[in-house]
Amino acid sequence: MSNVYIGLLHYPIYNKRMDVITSSITNLDLHDIARSSATYGVQRYFVIHPVEAQQALAKRILGYWTDGYGAEYNPDRYRAFQVLRLVDSLEAAFAEVEAECGQRPLLITTDARTYPNSIAYQVLRSKIQTGDQPVLILFGTGWGMVKEVMQQADYILEPIYGPGEYNHLSVRSAVAIILDRLLGEAWFSEK
Amino acid sequence: MSNVYIGLLHYPIYNKRMDVITSSITNLDLHDIARSSATYGVQRYFVIHPVEAQQALAKRILGYWTDGYGAEYNPDRYRAFQVLRLVDSLEAAFAEVEAECGQRPLLITTDARTYPNSIAYQVLRSKIQTGDQPVLILFGTGWGMVKEVMQQADYILEPIYGPGEYNHLSVRSAVAIILDRLLGEAWFSEK
Numbered sequence: 008m009s010n011v012y013i014g015l016l017h018y019p020i021y022n023k024r025m026d027v028i029t030s031s032i033t034n035l036d037l038h039d040i041a042r043s044s045a046t047y048g049v050q051r052y053f054v055i056h057p058v059e060a061q062q063a064l065a066k067r068i069l070g071y072w073t074d075g076y077g078a079e080y081n082p083d084r085y086r087a088f089q090v091l092r093l094v095d096s097l098e099a100a101f102a103e104v105e106a107e108c109g110q111r112p113l114l115i116t117t118d119a120r121t122y123p124n125s126i127a128y129q130v131l132r133s134k135i136q137t138g139d140q141p142v143l144i145l146f147g148t149g150w151g152m153v154k155e156v157m158q159q160a161d162y163i164l165e166p167i168y169g170p171g172e173y174n175h176l177s178v179r180s181a182v183a184i185i186l187d188r189l190l191g192e193a194w195f196s197e198k
Numbered sequence: 199m200s201n202v203y204i205g206l207l208h209y210p211i212y213n214k215r216m217d218v219i220t221s222s223i224t225n226l227d228l229h230d231i232a233r234s235s236a237t238y239g240v241q242r243y244f245v246i247h248p249v250e251a252q253q254a255l256a257k258r259i260l261g262y263w264t265d266g267y268g269a270e271y272n273p274d275r276y277r278a279f280q281v282l283r284l285v286d287s288l289e290a291a292f293a294e295v296e297a298e299c300g301q302r303p304l305l306i307t308t309d310a311r312t313y314p315n316s317i318a319y320q321v322l323r324s325k326i327q328t329g330d331q332p333v334l335i336l337f338g339t340g341w342g343m344v345k346e347v348m349q350q351a352d353y354i355l356e357p358i359y360g361p362g363e364y365n366h367l368s369v370r371s372a373v374a375i376i377l378d379r380l381l382g383e384a385w386f387s388e389k
Contacts, residue, residue: 009361035226039368046367047360083366128385168383169238170200175274176237176374177230183371184378188386192359194319194379195386 009190010141012112013182014053014100015040017061019156020149030148032056032065039179041087047186050107050141052091053100062093069093097145097156104141112141116160117181118151119174126162128188135189144185146178200381201332203303204373205244205291206231208252210347211340221339223247223256230370232278238377241298241332243282244291253284260284288336288347295332303332307351308372309342310365317353319379326380335376337369 015036018029032054044052056062069088071077078085094100104112115131135142144164145152157163167184168174176184206227209220223245235243247253260279262268269276285291295303306322326333335355336343348354358375359365367375 035368035370039371042366042368043371045364046358046362048362083364086364087366165385167237167378169377169381170383171237171239173236173274173277175233175278177226177233177370179226179368179370180230180234180374183367183374184382186360187358187375187378190360191375192361193386194356195384 009048009050009135010108010138011049011135011190012051012053012100012104012141012143013040013044013049013186014055014097014143014145015178016097016145016147016152016156017054017056019153020147021151021153023150025150027153028149029056029058032061034068036148036179037065037068037091038084038087040182041091042084043179043183043186044090045087047190049090049186049190051103053094053103054091055094055097055100057095062095065093100143104143108141110141112143113161114159115142115144115162115164116152116157117144117146117164117185118157119166121166122157122163124160124162125165127165131162131164132189144189146182148178200239200241200326201299201329202240202326202381203242203244203291203295203332203334204231204235204240204377205246205288205334205336206369207288207336207338207343207347208245208247210344211338212342212344214341216341218344219340220247220249223252225259227339227370228256228259228282229275229278231373232282233275234370234374234377235281236278238381240281240377240381242294244285244294245282246285246288246291248286253286256284291334295334299332301332303334304352305350306333306335306353306355307343307348308335308337308355308376309348310357312357313348313354315351315353316356318356319376322353322355323380335380337373339369
């Protein structure tokens with residue numbers, strides 16, 4: 008297990024018109040990101056949503072796979088969901104990391120733009136390997152997290168580029184790629 | 199644009215009991231994998247399904263984003279779906295690549311196990327960069343593609359590992375990671 012935590016933020020985020028909104032929890036964000044988290048040894052995947060009814064919906068889905076028939080049918084999914092925690096705010100996620108590690112985590116956010124405090128993947132990968140401080144990597148939903156959250160970040164991960172200028176990955180794909188870059192085996196060294 | 203094609207195979211694949219089945223097309227496999235394909239400059243994303251009713255369903259979803267209101271609302275999604283093609287068999291995908299490139303593509307498959315003809319990511323990345331031959335990377339659905347398809351492969355990509363032994367990524371996440379390893383910027387070199 009690493010000292011890496013991730014969070015998926017449903018509030019406060021922007022919609023297309025830059026209004027501040029709350030987005031809905033979606034089934035595949037729970038499944039895909041929990042499976043990626045379990046694969047890369049993420050300590051905890053926080054699903055951050057302030058609305059009780061949305062948390063109840065997520066609990067019902069999780070219940071099926073952790074207590075219900077799904078747990079028996081697919082034990083791999085059961086294991087993935089052990090990593091997931093529902094919390095109602097970013098502060099609550101912070102508090103849980105501090106309670107576990109006795110230390111405030113570095114807050115890392117992600118964005119499709121470059122910022123003055125952008126950090127290269129290889130630099131963050133090394134920081135994680137030293138294990139000095141826990142790291143919480145926060146992902147936005149909708150059209151991205153609000154600027155007040157971005158400003159709290161210690162570092163902002165560089166955007167992910169392919170060969171062209173199109174970079175509109177789903178959050179599920181972005182999480183997978185970022186965890187692979189930060190925590191995956193070093194497939195890129197000489198073999 | 200690269201000379202890389204990808205395919206998502208819905209038949210013939212295994213279910214959990216190793217019966218040969220046809221899986222359903224799912225909405226997010228269309229969206230997430232098209233977005234990853236557009237980001238990494240994949241030439242064509244083939245969704246391979248033999249059943250006409252399933253193809254009609256996929257066409258309806260695609261129509262919304264390429265001709266309908268969605269095209270106006272989200273032009274980025276429109277662009278992503280330009281990469282996607284519905285075909286009814288692996289052979290039809292092969293034929294389309296050959297018609298475009300005048301050459302049969304190397305068939306690369308993926309699996310969570312290691313095989314005698316496994317290929318390292320860095321080796322395939324170099325092969326793609328030379329541009330000598332088009333490459334078709336095939337992904338399975340369900341519990342994986344049948345062994346007769348695996349045996350047709352020129353190379354099988356090494357499994358993706360995190361630090362532990364859990365490696366049950368969703369196909370959407372696996373596609374994203376594999377495209378990043380093969381076609382992403384070289385984030386891992388000295389910066």
